[in-house]
Amino acid sequence: MPSEDRIAQALEAISDTKDFFVSSVAMSAEEVRGVLERERGVNENPQVRLAHELGPFAAGRIDLERLAPVIGVNETLGEETRRKIQSAFEALMDLKKAGDEIFTAKVPLDGYLRGTVFAALGRVGVAFGAARSVEWALHDIAPPEGVEDALERFPPNLWNRAERGCSPPIVIEVEGQDLRAASLGELLEGSQKIVLVVNGPAAPAPLVRLITPGVTVIQTDDPTQLSALAASPGPGVAALMPEGAAKFTHVPGEGKGLNERLNVEYLPEKEPKRALGAISAFQQVEELRQLASMTASVEAMATMEVESGSGAPPMDEAGQLASWLIHQANFTGV
Amino acid sequence: METKLPIVGADASGGKGSPKGRQITQAKMSTVEIVSDPGEGAQKCAQIFGAISAKMGNGVWTVEIIPAEIQPPPRLPAGASGNRIRIGSVPVTNWGDRSKVVVALNDQVLLARHRLDALEDDAIVLIENMWKDHTDEDIRQQWVDAMEEVSDRNYRIIEIPMEEECLKIVDNPRRGKNMWVLGLLCYLYDRDLELAAAQIADTFRKKAQEITDRNVELLNAGFSWAAENLGFGFEVRPIGDDRPHVVMNGNEALAMGAVASGMDLAAMYPITPATSVSHHLGEEFLKFGGLLHQAEDEIAAAGVAIGASWSGKCAFTITSGPGLALKTEFIGLAIMTEIPLVVVDVQRGGPSTGLPTKVEQSDLLAALYGQPGDAPRVVIAPATIEECFYSMITARKIAEAFRTVVMVLSDANLATGVSPFPRPELDPSWVAAPPDLSPIPEGLRPYDWDPQTGLSRRFIPGSPGGMHTLTGLAHDEGSKVAYDSEINQRASAMRSRKLAVFQSTLKPPSVNGPEEGDMLVVGWGSTKGAIEEAVEEAREEGLSVSNLHLTFLSPLEPGLKEIFSRFKKVVTIEINYSDEPDDPYITPENRRLGQLAWLLRAHILVDVDCWTRVLGEPLRPGAILNAIREKMPEGGVS
Incomplete structure (x- = not known):
């Protein structure tokens, strides 16, 4: 297209x-x-x-x-x-x-x-x-x-x-080789929405580094999936990727646990072997493995849920306090 | 069982296939009702009929006929739902007395209107005939009984095969009969079918095109059937006012007024009949930078609005009587802290949950005095749908200029009534300037009241040098908690003084009619149109009567004592409860009066009488006229 x-x-x-x-x-x-x-x-x-x-x-x-x-x-x-x-x-x-x-x-x-x-x-x-x-x-x-x-x-x-x-909101057209998504982290505050329209060859999972509990992250080649970004009240980023890239949605509103928030629709099996502009093959592989690891966690949590009949493991009081403190400290962009 | 009934079949007096021989009755005003079980769309039909009549240049006033239950069982008189539409070749200011034409979708809803004396003695009744021959014997008997009961009037009853005709187009006539009836009414009142179709398209704009198409088909079918079978009609000429008009109900006007005034935030909790203010805001407010917040309850809604206002935004909250009671404490906080706040109270019948869908003017004293402690505030009451729009602009300005609470008292009559008025020409000045965030001058405190006026600068959080503690406790000029005996006296005086200052800027109200005479009728709020119509008719009968309508109820408009002194008798007309003087145990000493009458007697020291009704419907001009006749002092006929 x-x-x-x-x-x-x-x-x-x-x-x-x-x-x-x-x-x-x-x-x-x-x-x-x-x-x-x-x-x-x-x-x-x-x-x-x-x-x-x-x-x-x-x-x-x-x-x-x-x-x-x-x-x-x-x-x-x-x-x-x-x-x-x-x-x-x-x-x-x-x-x-x-x-x-x-x-x-x-x-x-x-x-x-x-x-x-x-x-x-x-x-x-x-x-x-x-x-x-x-x-x-x-x-x-x-x-x-x-x-x-x-x-x-x-x-x-x-x-x-x-x-x-x-x-x-902002829509940015970018070549795959220039898609260094991690640099956008500090801008994802408030209700900021960024949509990246990616042209040419791209890394398979460049947006994975932006997945944090409060940020909507969508990587897809299907424009209809962008509606989840618009519907999210908080910050979010989406990339309309070329074919072959990983497809996933991370929507904070879906639940507290990663298994509720993250839905990986497609995970490429083949790992990149060549650098893409300034993005090394190592970095691309690292991102893809990170997504694969998250996918495995999500599947494991889903299995636990089926076995125990519960969702994400309950957080103890110390965990809740730590979570609150981290939230208050507002480390976004640090 | 056979009864002698004044029933005719489809009317043939004009000959089939008329309009050639059609009898046209010219009318300055004509009132028509559409009643059905809830869910059959009578209200939608009536709303569209009212809207196209307004667009064709007629004066229009509509009043909803709403059952007290949301979904009562079908075919019950108590469940009658619909609308009365009064159209005129002059501006229409009220719903009139009784209806000339009624379209009833069953015999029981007709009975409801009959029992309420809502129909003229010679009214034309167009009734769905499917019930007459219904398979259920009980229903057939109910039909017979109903016709028996209404036979004490000279109604001209015309049976209409609505179900049968609608089945030619839709499978379920319950969802479509209303548009067929609309077509029939369009024929009777010579309404523009294209306009009607456009209005239908607008009404169903969010639905699939086929819904609109089907409804237009029903509209045309109803029109054609009427043209074939009804040999009469009505001509109500347009007013002849070429100015562009808008058509809306009072709640929509309040919402649009809030938008036009540049309000920033509306906080509310759903409550009948106020909720639809927020529905209209929900559609439009965001587009203009406003925020609509549905809080978890009435109290929270008031709190959110006060918080927003404290931070420099212009905020208002919307409610009805029971909600007003819940907001009491927070309204006191706004008054104590002198945070500007607009409170809209769309009054309904009460007390307690009362009559949620019915009109009353029973919140006046609660609006004025419903606070523990001394809590002066401004109370204004729009009298028309147009005034609902403009009152919000004035309310905002007064609230901010005087750092006070302004209550806008509307009611269910204005809330659901639809009427056209000249399209407002928006004025950028209605939108207040951004709040003053300039540095606070050295030494200036949040409540450094001007000893003359009680006014002080509004401190907005973030103003350099303006840091202070906000408290609902008694406080001094610096907003520090203070229980010093002098401070509460001084602070109370200053909050009260603001009202006196505002009152000094009000003009005396104008008298409608001769400046002196035997009787002065005083009203407030939505009764204006009905009172004026009754008073003018009384004068035509030779009675020496004038009327005066109050808009500012706190502080009261000035000059009332002098005006009252020019009349032998002063009577308030209100939709709230008062004891009848002749009732058992009622004496002049213990008689409870209409709320405005109480207020006027206390303030003006004049022996004000009252005539009030709480029938759950707007006052009828004819009933007011009767009251005027009864209450005229001796020798009242000039």
């Missing part, structure tokens, strides 16, 4: 998440427009602004001349503040109008996957940068260290927890 078609399928699979992000951008743009409109209104007449804010229900019922001074409708924005807010508004409107292309990127041949993803997220993350710029401008706060131009790029390392919670 041509890569364009697979990109379209990937975008379709994450359309809900994408639409949610775009609607948030649209809402933010409207809020910022409201700030600008209000300022225009208040310059003309504070009561006019108040009348607009209260809406028609208040018309004829509330005396605006009395109310305006009580709740302090007198502040106006300075010229510089207004200019900054206007720029942020335009950035949001540009994002709102932009099509699917802002959610896609291509890794150049021999390029760096993480760098491409980081840059793409920085581009679409301008939505967060613009919203923050409005706050900084309104309250005369200097942008924090590390922010050069929040309306040009606002990469994920600057996002706060709430922003990571509604992070934009």
Whole structure:
């Protein structure tokens, strides 16, 4: 299948998440427009602004001349503040109008996957940068260290927890030889969804290194399987692989035990013997063996379940405490 | 058993194959009901009929006829389910008195409407005839008994072979009869069939195309049958208002109003009749950046909304009477901590679980005073479906500007009634500015009340220099727990002062009719349309009566004492309980009054009388008119 078609399928699979992000951008743009409109209104007449804010229900019922001074409708924005807010508004409107292309990127041949993803997220993350710029401008706060131009790029390392919670999904086209998936680990936070459309020869199980209890990981050649990624509330990554690669899904919502979360549909028997670009044969074999080992564990656990009639071995109190501490420490990306 | 029944077969007065000889009755208003067992789709049929009537430019008001049980046994009067639709060539503001036309899918649901005096004496009854010759002898006897019972009226009963006709198209007419009836009604009221088909397509848009096709086929079949067999019809001309309109019920209007006002979060727990606010939000809120949260219970829903609001979001919670009771403690917290909160209460009959699907206005005093301790808050009551939309914008602004709780009192009548109103022109100013996160000036505290107004700056978590402890305990200006004797007095005064300040910005309400006279009728909420219709009719009869409708109930709108002084008598009309003055043991001293009457007497010191009913249905203009006649002071006829 041509890569364009697979990109379209990937975008379709994450359309809900994408639409949610775009609607948030649209809402933010409207809020910022409201700030600008209000300022225009208040310059003309504070009561006019108040009348607009209260809406028609208040018309004829509330005396605006009395109310305006009580709740302090007198502040106006300075010229510089207004200019900054206007720029942020335009950035949001540009994002709102932009099509699917802002959610896609291509890794150049021999390029760096993480760098491409980081840059793409920085581009679409301008939505967060613009919203923050409005706050900084309104309250005369200097942008924090590390922010050069929040309306040009606002990469994920600057996002706060709430922003990571509604992070934009991204579809990345990448050659198999450049698919060094482990580098994406630190980006898989909040609700970040990454779909990789892989072209050309690829390692058999490159995504296996990303399997951790809270992250959805899907490696498949069937676009319909991407729906599990979209349905997952947490972070996730999926790769649409060329034929011959391993096929598996790791969905945290399916259960606590690895045997519940991991479903290996196809495991290649033949181990790679040749390097693929900078990815050594040893590394490829290592990944494949890791998946095979996980598969064996899953099968063993399933057998135990049948024999004992129970699921994953129950965790004792010390285990639960350790698990909680690890979760609290948030080692993601370390 | 044979009875002499006013039954005719398919009406032939206009001649078969009319419309040539069709008798058309022109009407300024016409009221039609569709009633069935639950699950037969009478409500869907009526909703579509109401929607296409509105789209054709008629005034429309619909009221759902809902059984108290979710799935009562079939063929029971108590299980009657359906809708009354009043359409007019003028704006329609209420459901009227009685219906001119009723389509009944069985004899028992017809009985239900008959016993409630819901039909005009000469109503046209279009009834499914399959029960008359049913194989079950009991059912045949019920039919006979029902016809006997309704024979005390001069109904024109027309038997319709709905089952037989629908079987030509579908295997199970229970799932399709409603669209066949819709076609029949479209013929009777000369509705645009293409519009009806489009509305059906919209209604079933999430289902397979063949469902829509089948329903349109039934629609056309019903229309054709009526054209062949019914020799009469009605003409209700459009209003002639060219402005674009929207058609929705009150709950949808509340939801859309919340979206338009830029609210960020709605937290709720399902409760009839408020739940559908969240259904509409569920479809639209997310698209506009909002979040709908179904909490584990009513209390948690209030807590989530308060938490979101504290963190700088604009939040509201939705409930009905029993849920309001559960939220009591948290509403007190919002008032004590001065966290803005909008609470929507879609009132139903009560107390306790009461009448979940029926209308009442019995939460007024609970909304005003239902808190231990002194807990002043703003209470507003939209009177129309259009006002449901706009009230949310005003509620948000007041809640945030005054750091207080604003309660929006709707009711089951507004919630499920459908009416058109001019399409709102969205104003970006309705969406409030982002919360003020600027650094807190040195020394400013979270409750540094302005001694004049009681207002203070809202501290949003994250504002530099704004760190403080939030507490529902008595606290000082710095939000520190304080039991100092002076502090509680001062803090209570400041929370109360905000209401006085807000009241000082309200305008006196306007009087509908002459500014002085024998009687002033005072109402609030959804009764406005029915009261105005009754009062205008009373004036046409020569009675000296005006009316006034209150929107702000806490604080009360100003100038009431002066307005009341211009009338010999003031009477509230409400859908809540009051003792009848002539009932056993009832004296002027112990008589319990309508809730607004209590409120007005306490605030205005005027001897306000009341007329109230809790019949589980909206007030009828005719009943209000009778009450006005009875309560007119001596010499009331001018």
